[in-house]
Amino acid sequence: MAKSFPPMDRVLGTPRSARPRVIAGLLCALGGFVVTVAALNAVIPASVRADADVALVDAAWERVAAETEVLIIGSSRVFDHLLPDVVEARLAERGHPLRCFNAALVGSFAHETDVRLRRMLRVPSPRLRFVVAELQPWAPEIYGGMRYTARTIDWHDAEATADALRTCESAPADLDAKFGNATDHLGQFAARVTGAGLVGTVASRFRDAWSGRDERVIAETVAAKSLPRSRSASATGPAPTTQSTAFDAALFRTRTAAMLAGTLADDCWGVFDRDMLTRRVDAIRAAGAEPVHFVSPTAYTFAAGLSAAAEPGMGHTLAFNRPADYPGLFDPMARFDNFHLLRPAARELSVRVADGLADLMDAAAAADRKR
């Protein structure tokens, strides 16, 4: 027989089979592991552990939170569509000079948005009046390139992971897919708890800070009131100016036509969880603001989500997924792709959102006067 490898006898000893010794050994190893992980977690501050983009938005938010009145949060459908300068200008025109901050991130799905919103609302923001949060389904799946990224690991705290597991359980899927999605979330949670892979994140954060890049981007972010898209996608600035080559305009037209005919199924990429929506609303109200659920102009009905948001006490909704009411936003020539608008349409949408907010404030003022 070929020589065994490693040369075990020469290098290492042989434990005798004694159950208490094995258990004691395992406990000691676990103890060493836990203490080291705890020490690493204690030594590395949360701001360094976070993904670069998230940390920069958070840093920018800390600088502007005290004077911001409208916080906007969600995915690229919010980041690209709600331009803070346009919203502010329109609000001022309508007699409501409020300051906006767009904290949306490209690729941020509902679970991540919840975690980020929770953390951002911990920063004192006494003037905050509205939180415009994207109403989108809670997705059970972590999408391709987002798995095991610093950002995804970072949002998998215990509460978010428990929520994600609940979504995996309730979303319609076969058992294999449910199990796969659940283990995926647990994997990210385990990575977060153990600090797995952190050395890469920490090194890149130190490199960015050392080169002064962080400061430059935060200055840029505060000036633009949202993170430049160049950090997370190919286009520069929010809302792209040229159409995506991958845009399937024919499919988009078909879905839009079905929406107009009222025959489009409620086929979104996750579930609308009423409890999670309630928690989001409660968190926003606890921070002294009013929740505004924003639905971007996409060819999805989100019927379940809209009906949950329409329940009493759930806040206000600005839904733009209605081609009959907003035909200009559903013109394929106005779109980057199925989900996103080109810049001129984004400006139009920003104005409409500002109008929606102004209407809410005017209505509230009228109600106050009546009283």
Next chain:
Amino acid sequence: MIFNEARFFVFLAIVLAVYWALRRDGQRKTWLLFTSCIFYGAWSTKFLALMLGTALFDYGAGLLLTRWTDPRRRRAVVATSLIVNLGVLGFFKYWGFFVGAAADLLLSLGFQPNLPVLHVVLPVGISFYTFQSLSYTLDVGRGAIPAVRSARDFLLFVTFFPQLVAGPIVRAIDFLPQLTSIRTIDRVKFRACAVLFLVGFAKKTCIADRVAGTVDAVFQDVGRHGAADLWTAACLYAVQIYCDFSGYSDMAIATAGAFGYTLTRNFNFPYLAQSVTDFWRRWHISLSTWFRDYLYIPLGGNRLGTARTCLNLALVFLLCGLWHGAAWTFIIWGLWHGAFLLIERAGGERLLESAPVPLRTVWSLGAVVLGWVWFRSASATDAATAFAGLFGAAAGPAVRSVSPVWWVLIAALAVTHFAASRGRLVSARLATLPLPSFAVLYGVTWALVLFCAAIGNRAFIYFQF
């Protein structure tokens, strides 16, 4: 399921705990066979059936070889086994390649070929388990070992999950005798297994996966990069593939060891080789010895004159390249190594022996690292572009995007490789440490390795073979 993902750790803990809790050796083997099927079936139940089917065929062939003494009938059985095993391997792995190559050839001759195109999915680990199963029929056929009576034992030999998908290629002659003797927990060197598993995991996740991004970025677009980037990427790929594959082998050997089974050594510090011939005694040893014993020596080896030896070597390395994948790049890689072996056999090795050690290392490392360029490139055209760039003959202006800091890592790893070969890394003191101290140290090291790991469950390179 791969060794560097969380669910494997859960799977392994359960399998190991139940295995040692079972009182009878037969029950343990049945449990191992069952869990090995789950391990492979988690990827594809269809291909699990294929693997079990071919394994049962070889098991039957072994029984026939025991029953029949007529040499002609025995030869027919061995030949049938060869045809079935290589036929299955050929269909799944090489069909598309050969049909494509034939179509290209016919097209270049002015024909308009209309050959059947099938998009065949490659079963994970097919090259490994086919060779393993074949070694059994060939060994029984030539009377080196008796046939196995127990179907369970034979299926366990083929499907044993620690080495199922990426080796080491276990020979029947090495593994089957282990199945006939009882494994006892007292004989298991758990400390050694635990350390080896951690070393393998660290090699894979802290080194191979960390350099992978840089290597991929350069090899995705070789034409854009200049000589400095290409040399760095080629050397980093040498690091990546070694740490990836030897890391897997370490984890496989350690896992098997925890069940009381010994697998053959697969690497012996290959980058310290003093010649290309020496490299092949140290790299993927289970494959190179397989080809030596079942192909090179039966073809006549070096016993039939210089010309025949050269032909045998060329054929062995051509097939060795083809074993790795159905692509021209692998074939050229195999022939590249074959050519260096021929040069050394033609007198080069004698010259090398008289040369200083650094010169010998440069010779063998140079051949190996440049060989990896063929191996890693997406196509032969890409490889040719890379070679032009490596030697300063790039067609267009080149960018420099790879940090020279990588050379610090390469140098550090070279020193580590050398120190490890001298046995200076795993201190003998570990053996004498009291269990609690060893266990705490082990837990601390795991936490640090995880901290440094590149996570994301990146698959092992050799899974595709």
